Amino acid sequence: MSEEKKIxxxxxxxxxxxxxxxxxxxxxxxxYYATMPKxxxxxxxxxxxxxxxxxNVVFALEGANAIFESKHPEVKIETKVFEYPIYRQSLLxxxxxxxxxxxxxxxxxxxxxxxxxxxxxxLDDLIAASPEISKDKFFPGAWDSNLYEGKMYGIPFxxxxxxxxxxxxxxxxxxxxxxxxxxxxxxxxxxYGKALTDPKKGRWGxxxxxxxxxxxxxxxxxxxxxxxxxxxxxxxxxxxATGVFNSPQNVETFEFLKKVADEICPPxxxxxxxxxxxRLFTTGKTxxxxxxxxxxxxxxxxxxxxxxxxxxIPVPKKGQKCVGCFGGWNLVIYKKSxxxxxxxxxxxxxxxxxxxxxxASLTPALISPAKEFLSKYRKGADIYFDILMHAKARPxxxxxxxxxxxxxxxxxxxxxxxxxxxxxxxxxxxEMDRVLRG
Numbered sequence: 001m002s003e004e005k006k007i008x009x010x011x012x013x014x015x016x017x018x019x020x021x022x023x024x025x026x027x028x029x030x031x032y033y034a035t036m037p038k039x040x041x042x043x044x045x046x047x048x049x050x051x052x053x054x055x056n057v058v059f060a061l062e063g064a065n066a067i068f069e070s071k072h073p074e075v076k077i078e079t080k081v082f083e084y085p086i087y088r089q090s091l092l093x094x095x096x097x098x099x100x101x102x103x104x105x106x107x108x109x110x111x112x113x114x115x116x117x118x119x120x121x122x123l124d125d126l127i128a129a130s131p132e133i134s135k136d137k138f139f140p141g142a143w144d145s146n147l148y149e150g151k152m153y154g155i156p157f158x159x160x161x162x163x164x165x166x167x168x169x170x171x172x173x174x175x176x177x178x179x180x181x182x183x184x185x186x187x188x189x190x191x192y193g194k195a196l197t198d199p200k201k202g203r204w205g206x207x208x209x210x211x212x213x214x215x216x217x218x219x220x221x222x223x224x225x226x227x228x229x230x231x232x233x234x235x236x237x238x239x240x241a242t243g244v245f246n247s248p249q250n251v252e253t254f255e256f257l258k259k260v261a262d263e264i265c266p267p268x269x270x271x272x273x274x275x276x277x278x279r280l281f282t283t284g285k286t287x288x289x290x291x292x293x294x295x296x297x298x299x300x301x302x303x304x305x306x307x308x309x310x311x312x313i314p315v316p317k318k319g320q321k322c323v324g325c326f327g328g329w330n331l332v333i334y335k336k337s338x339x340x341x342x343x344x345x346x347x348x349x350x351x352x353x354x355x356x357x358x359x360a361s362l363t364p365a366l367i368s369p370a371k372e373f374l375s376k377y378r379k380g381a382d383i384y385f386d387i388l389m390h391a392k393a394r395p396x397x398x399x400x401x402x403x404x405x406x407x408x409x410x411x412x413x414x415x416x417x418x419x420x421x422x423x424x425x426x427x428x429x430x431e432m433d434r435v436l437r438g
Contacts, residue, residue, distance in 0.1 A: 006187060007039070011102075011116055011250065015381050032201070036356075036357060039168040039172060039208065040354070041343065042076040043074055043076070043339060044075075044076055044077075044078055044079070044339075045075055045076070045077045045078070045102050045103070045339050045342050045343065045346060046077075046101040046102045046103075047061075047077055047078065047079050047080070047103050047346065048079075048080050048082065048090075048091065048101040048103075048104035048360075049061070049079070049080075049081045049082075049104065049105045049229060050081060050082055050083070050084055050107075050329065050361070051081050051082070051083055051084075051361070052106055054149055054344055055187060056402075057081050057359075057361055058079060058081055058211040060358055061079050061359055061360060062079075062357045062359070063243075063355075063359075064355050065077040065079065065262070066348050067349060067355070068345070068346055069122055071314070072342065072345070075342060077346070078200065080101070081269040082223060083259060088107070088110060091104060092104070092181045094334075095119050095334070096420055099336075100119070100334040100336055100337070101334065101337075102333065102334060102337040102338075102339045102340070102342070102343040103332065103333055103334070103337070103346055103347060103348075104156050104331070104332060104334070105329040105330065105331055105332075106147040106154065106329065106332055107328055107329060107330075108142075108326065108327065108328055108329070108330060108393060109214075109394055109400050109401070109404075110400075111145060111146055111148060111153055111154055111330055111332075111396065111397045112148045112397050112398045112400060113398040113399075113401075114153070114332065115148040115149075115151070115153040115398075115401065116148065116398035117398070118335060119331040119334060119335060120153050120154070120334055120335060121153070121155065121332070121333045121334070121335055121337075121340065122152065123146075123152050123154065123155065123344075124151055124152050127152060127343050128156075128283070130344075130348060132348060133155060133348060133351065134350070137353075137366050137367060137368070137387065138365050138366055138367065139156065139159055139326075139365060139367060139370070139388055139391070140389070141159075141194075141326040141390075141391045141392055141393050142159045142328055142330075142365050143154035144155055144328060144393055144396075145326060145393040145396065146330050146332060146394060147396060151336045153332060154330030154331055154332040155286025155330060155331045155347055155352065156328065156329075156330055156331075156351070156365035156366075156401065157328070157329045157331045157351065157356075157360065158328055158360035158361055158362040158363060158364060158365050159326065159327070159328035159329075159362060159363050159364075159365045159386050160292050160293065160294060160328055160363055160388075160390050161292060161293075161324040161325065161326055161327065161360040161384075161391045162215075162218035162219055162221070162222050162290075162291075162292050162324055162325040163218070163222055163291050163292050163313060163324065163325070164290075164291070164292070164293055164310050164311065164312070164313065164329060164380065164383060164384060164387065165182055165183070165288060165289075165290055165308070165310065165311040165312060165313060165314065166281065166288065166289050166290075166291065166295075166299070166308055166310055166356045167179075167182055167287055167288045167289075167309055167310075167311065167312075167399050167420050168171050168281070168284070168287045168288070168294075168306060168307065168308055168357055169306065169307045169309050170306075170307045171191075171196060171203075171284070171286065171287040172196075175195045175196055176435075177192060177195060177196070179309065180344070182206055182309070182311030183288075183311070183314050184257050184311075184312070184314060184315065184318060185314055185315055185316065185317060185318050185387040186314055186315070186316050188314060189206070189260065189264075189288075189314040190259065190260065190263060190264060191227045191410075192205060192266075192287075192288070192401060193206050193260070193263065193264025193287075193288070194263060194264060196264070196286075196288070197263075197264050197349060201285070202285060203285060203286070203287070204264060204265055204266045204280075204285065204286050205264035205265070205284055205287055205288060206260065206264050206265050206277070206285065206287070206288045206289065206290070207265070207266070207272065207274055207276075207277035207280040207281050207285075207286040207288070207289040207290075207292065208257075208260060208261055208265045208269055208277065208290065209259065209272060209273060209274050209277045209290070209291065210269045210270050210411070210412075211270060211271055211272055211273040211276070212408050212412070213273055213274075213408075214275060215274040216273075216408060216411065217354060217394070217404045217407055217408060218394075219290055219325075219405065219438040220253075220257065220327040220411060221325040221392075221394060222251075222254050222290075222313050222323065222324050222325045223256070223313075223320070224237070225323035225324070225325065225392045225412065226313060226315050226316065226320070226321075226322045227249045227250075227253045227315075227316050228249050228322045229244075229249035229253055230244050230247075230395075231244065231245050231366050231395050231403065231407065231432075232244060232245065232247075232397060232403060232432065232436070233396040234395060234396055234397060238436050238437055238438075239395070239397050240436060241242065241403075241428070241429040241430075241432035241433050241436065242429045242430060242432075242433050243429075244429070244430070245407070245425055245428060245432060246422070246425035246426045246429040250425055251421055251422055251425060252316075254410075254411070254414055254421045254424070254425065255421050256316075257411075257414075257415075258415060260413050261415050265286075266285065266286065268322060269415060270412050270415050270416060274291065274295075277289055277291065277363060278291065278295055278298050278299075278302070279302070281299070281354055282298070282299060282302035282303040282306060283302075283303070284303075284306075290291065290313065292327070293310075293363075293378050293380075293384050294303075294362065296379060297416060309378030309380070310384075310436055311380075311383065312378055312383055312386075312387065313387070316356070317417075321390060322387065322390075323390055323392050324387040324388070324390065324392070324393065325391060325393035325394065326391040326392060326393045326394070328360075328362060328363075328365065329361070329362070329394065331347045331350060331351070333347070335414045352366070353366050353368055353369050354369070356369055357369035357372065357373060360373075363388070367389075370388070371383070371385060397436065399435050399436055402435050403432055403435065403436075406428050406431050406432050406435070407428060407432075409414060409428065410424040410425060410427070410428035
């Protein structure tokens with residue numbers, strides 16, 4: 001067994017401590033600088049990331065950095081993390097100024113944009129020469145989210161999925177529903193939701209996330225994918241939405257979502273974002289919610305006594321397989337990096353199983369450590385893992401942010417009764433095509 005494989009993740013924190021010792025030694029050395037021989041300056045490897053959860057990302061990365069620097073004593077890693085609202089623009093500003101980091105995480109939905117603009121390197125040759133980076137070690141949807149025009153522009157770092165069905169077992173029992181049998185189909189969801197809805201008591205069946213924002217797009221996509229639909233045909237040249245976004249399957253899906261919003265959700269559904277939906281669920285105003293597993297920690301914090309459980313995304317017909325909407329982050333190398341070889345070595349370290357387990361802000365992108373992570377930290381781990389294995393990425397096109405906006409505009413027009421479903425989808429597909437054609 002190689003030296004690097006001997007590092008047990010339970011001993012990982014020692015490397016953080018080791019980094020502190022090195023830092024202390026450096027400080028002492030600086031104090032006596034005038035009497036010590038000059039040493040060549042270290043190479044700086046700049047790494048940027050994003051704060052996605054309550055996890056102390058910087059602390060976690062210090063351990064990985066200490067491992068890397070012990071193997072490459074000539075290198076100093078500078079880690080910088082950002083909050084989501086400013087991260088993308090910070091990266092774009094740095095790229096346009098010619099001073100990007102050497103390596104960074106990027107949202108899956110930014111990958112085609114960054115690849116098409118020439119900001120990041122294609123990694124196919126590096127992957128081919130690195131047997132430790134193997135497609136079969138990662139969740140399929142996460143791996144595929146790095147593909148653009150047949151080339152790989154990143155490596156999965158961490159993942160998550162929209163979504164699971166969470167429900168209040170006590171509220172189920174109150175109305176005679178079996179809490180061991182959550183709704184499996186679309187008809188079940190409506191039936192259960194109606195039984196659980198009592199406006200006089202201020203209670204409704206489902207908290208549906210439907211406000212403008214990517215969280216709503218992901219919820220919609222999970223229903224679209226589970227019904228055999230899609231948003232854009234990315235195999236077409238150029239990609240197209242007509243005949244895809246306005247397909248019969250999608251008409252059926254949006255008609256169902258309209259019915260859900262009207263019949264089993266609290267009023268004002270188009271104003272309900274992720275945080276608002278979670279609050280509706282944890283305060284007992286709704287008996288069910290469709291959301292990602294990262295919110296399990298919020299359930300525990302906001303409603304520690306709530307008796308909740310988890311189920312699959314309801315599907316159109318019994319026996320069908322639900323298909324979640326993938327989310328997560330990929331590691332990329334910038335074309336203007338002067339330390340591409342070191343950046344690749346750093347990516348290989350961050351995606352090593354024992355290290356990835358510790359540094360991932362969400363679920364590890366590697367299947368093996370993800371299983372351990374989910375079994376330790378997530379209720380319904382088997383359900384969660386199954387949905388991750390079969391999840392699908394959002395449209396891999398550079399214009400994705402605009403496509404998502406158009407999709408949400410159509411959704412709101414439907415929910416607010418401003419357009420019939422077919423008309424809203426036809427108009428949206430035509431607008432998407434104009435954007436995709438450039």
